[in-house]
Amino acid sequence: MTITVQYFARLREDVGRASDEIATPGAVDTAGDLWRHLHGRPPPPRLMVAINQRHARLDSPVADGDEVAFFPPVTGG
Amino acid sequence: MGVRLFSEPFDPWALIRERERELPLEKLGATSVFVGRMRDFNDDRTVQGLFLEHYPGMTERELERIVMEAEARWPVDACEVAHRVGTVNPSETLVLVAVWSAHRVAARDACAEILERLKHEAPFWKRERLEDGGARWVEKNTPGS
Numbered sequence: 001m002t003i004t005v006q007y008f009a010r011l012r013e014d015v016g017r018a019s020d021e022i023a024t025p026g027a028v029d030t031a032g033d034l035w036r037h038l039h040g041r042p043p044p045p046r047l048m049v050a051i052n053q054r055h056a057r058l059d060s061p062v063a064d065g066d067e068v069a070f071f072p073p074v075t076g077g
Numbered sequence: 078m079g080v081r082l083f084s085e086p087f088d089p090w091a092l093i094r095e096r097e098r099e100l101p102l103e104k105l106g107a108t109s110v111f112v113g114r115m116r117d118f119n120d121d122r123t124v125q126g127l128f129l130e131h132y133p134g135m136t137e138r139e140l141e142r143i144v145m146e147a148e149a150r151w152p153v154d155a156c157e158v159a160h161r162v163g164t165v166n167p168s169e170t171l172v173l174v175a176v177w178s179a180h181r182v183a184a185r186d187a188c189a190e191i192l193e194r195l196k197h198e199a200p201f202w203k204r205e206r207l208e209d210g211g212a213r214w215v216e217k218n219t220p221g222s
Contacts, residue, residue, distance in 0.1 A: 076201025
């Protein structure tokens with residue numbers, strides 16, 4: 001099983017790609033763990049996260065098959 | 078409930094007229110409307126255009142959730158929300174929020190709440206094209222009050 005990770009807006013430019021797909025790592029329990037596992041550094045300030053297209057938090061649990069998205073503060077309207 | 082995304086310019090007043098054809102207007106004493114347009118200036122710079130990025134799937138779902146929660150909180154009879162995505166030019170409509178109710182307080186308060194929540198929760202991101210050919214991401218919305 002895998003977790004799909006998507007990046008949007010300025011964060012996608014900073015990361016240098018739109019998505020990652022990784023085999024579910026054993027030591028990853030939360031969205032914040034997933035960020036640190038993929039990028040080797042703490043999540044940037046004001047980072048927003050969604051799990052399966054619903055708003056979540058960095059301490060929200062992630063599981064096999066989840067679609068996780070990281071993005072900067074939203075600016076619509 | 079009507080939630081729509083447009084990748085081309087849309088006429089907010091035409092959407093309102095179209096929706097009103099199916100509403101019992103004799104029971105709806107109040108309509109509150111917000112139309113947001115693209116300005117040609119922001120933070121002391123001239124802005125030539127915008128690119129509005131969104132998260133296909135989640136954006137629609139979030140807008141629907143925001144409208145449903147407003148409909149649960151206020152006695153409103155109909156809501157129409159429309160938002161542009163993609164390339165937008167100054168003076169074009171970015172967002173429409175329209176709310177119909179029997180009375181003004183519910184219509185006005187629900188319209189304001191939907192707009193504020195849209196701005197803080199719906200996944201859209203603005204990238205501005207500047208007059209010198211540069212571009213910048215908008216880091217945060219202007220305060221609502």
